[in-house]
Amino acid sequence: MNTTLKENIDWVGYIDWTVRDFHGYKTESGSTYNAYLIRDEKCAVIDAVKAPFVGKYLDRIRALTDLDKIAYVVCNHAEPDHSGGLPGIMAACPQAALVCNAKCRETLEKHFDTSNWKWQVVEDGDEISLGRRTLSFINTPMVHWPESMFTYVKEEKLLFSMDAFGQHHASAFRFDDEEPLDVILHEAKAYYANIVMLYGRPIAQTMERAAQLEIEMIAPSHGVIWRSHLKEVFEAYQKWVVCKPTPKVIVLYATMWKATEKMAEAILEGAQECNVEARFYNVDTTHATSIVTEVLDCAAIAIGSPTLNNTLMPHMAGVLCYMKGLRPTNKQGFAFGSYGWSKRGGASEVEEAMKEMKIEIMREPLRAQYVPTPEMLEACREAGRQMGRYAEQFART
Ligand code: FEO
Numbered sequence: 001m002n003t004t005l006k007e008n009i010d011w012v013g014y015i016d017w018t019v020r021d022f023h024g025y026k027t028e029s030g031s032t033y034n035a036y037l038i039r040d041e042k043c044a045v046i047d048a049v050k051a052p053f054v055g056k057y058l059d060r061i062r063a064l065t066d067l068d069k070i071a072y073v074v075c076n077h078a079e080p081d082h083s084g085g086l087p088g089i090m091a092a093c094p095q096a097a098l099v100c101n102a103k104c105r106e107t108l109e110k111h112f113d114t115s116n117w118k119w120q121v122v123e124d125g126d127e128i129s130l131g132r133r134t135l136s137f138i139n140t141p142m143v144h145w146p147e148s149m150f151t152y153v154k155e156e157k158l159l160f161s162m163d164a165f166g167q168h169h170a171s172a173f174r175f176d177d178e179e180p181l182d183v184i185l186h187e188a189k190a191y192y193a194n195i196v197m198l199y200g201r202p203i204a205q206t207m208e209r210a211a212q213l214e215i216e217m218i219a220p221s222h223g224v225i226w227r228s229h230l231k232e233v234f235e236a237y238q239k240w241v242v243c244k245p246t247p248k249v250i251v252l253y254a255t256m257w258k259a260t261e262k263m264a265e266a267i268l269e270g271a272q273e274c275n276v277e278a279r280f281y282n283v284d285t286t287h288a289t290s291i292v293t294e295v296l297d298c299a300a301i302a303i304g305s306p307t308l309n310n311t312l313m314p315h316m317a318g319v320l321c322y323m324k325g326l327r328p329t330n331k332q333g334f335a336f337g338s339y340g341w342s343k344r345g346g347a348s349e350v351e352e353a354m355k356e357m358k359i360e361i362m363r364e365p366l367r368a369q370y371v372p373t374p375e376m377l378e379a380c381r382e383a384g385r386q387m388g389r390y391a392e393q394f395a396r397t
Contacts, residue, residue: 030170041131051084167223245299254313259338270384307346
């Protein structure tokens with residue numbers, strides 16, 4: 001496995017092949033916690049790994065240098081998937097100062113016993129010379145937490161971007177040109193949608209700052225390192241930060257006795273009469289992670305749930321809660337669903353959730369009592385056509 005980014009700059013992270021849940025994100029292909037070692041007159045380690053893997057991380061560093069030679073451990077982001085190993089490395093490297101911004105120090109002090117740590121608190125724009133190379137620090141608040149920052153090495157045109165441009169993807173390969181680009185970009189899209197979609201504006205601001213740097217390589221804290229396809233991932237991010245719609249519609253539903261499913265099928269039929277990509281998901285069989293990944297670039301979405309005990313079907317409630325938190329923008333849509341003796345919950349509650357998400361409501365909810373009539377199914381088809389016609393106007397990307 002090639003772990004060398006540049007001469008004397010190496011990956012020293014951990015490949016987590018078996019992780020399948022990352023705070024609710026179903027990580028089908030595992031993840032990596034990337035950390036990097038820069039060997040110079042003074043050595044620096046960029047970021048750490050999850051706590052259970054600190055031993056392997058220290059072994060990788062030890063294989064390249066004495067731990068006594070580590071002068072700096074940089075923490076770009078305090079979330080425990082990157083900071084969990086900090087107590088281990090700070091204990092093992094007696095000469096090292098922990099380099100981070102003030103907000104990060106405050107956050108780390110709330111996570112760990114830091115009483116024995118040496119600190120070097122940096123501000124936006126500060127630099128630390130390692131000898132031949134310089135570390136420059138750029139605050140990137142809310143990408144992904146308030147204390148997040150990038151570390152840039154101008155002599156190497158190398159950006160350590162922590163969560164930004166990352167992918168939850170375990171692989172024997174460390175670089176973007178060692179695997180099919182569509183696989184990597186799909187993982188980057190899933191990561192963006194499920195981790196940082198709600199921070200589109202700060203990410204756009206961060207992208208503007210990054211665009212002013214000369215960058216040959218981006219080393220994120222998850223997944224592969226970008227050295228050949230920077231243009232592609234930058235262009236993708238420019239679309240994702242605004243949830244740019246494409247000619248794609250989604251029909252998402254839960255069902256109890258198949259009535260809402262029949263409505264969903266009719267909506268899909270209508271949408272398929274248009275020149276759009278139509279996707280169809282039952283929340284019982286598709287994880288929220290995949291749904292949110294597809295929602296990122298859809299133009300319109302129809303969401304349905306029957307009424308159960310005056311509210312929603314539980315899996316739909318979970319998906320809507322997850323989606324609301326991630327706040328997809330630039331979408332239109334409508335609610336639908338069947339009911340029995342009470343119209344409370346069901347389609348009304350779905351519509352309420354859609355409004356909270358700022359999805360522009362295209363039409364009133366479609367409601368069928370017990371079983372949809374032929375007339376109701378035709379109304380569903382027409383609503384599907386309406387959604388399809390709306391989505392057709394957007395360019396395929
Ligand atoms: Fe990979 Fe926000 O932590």
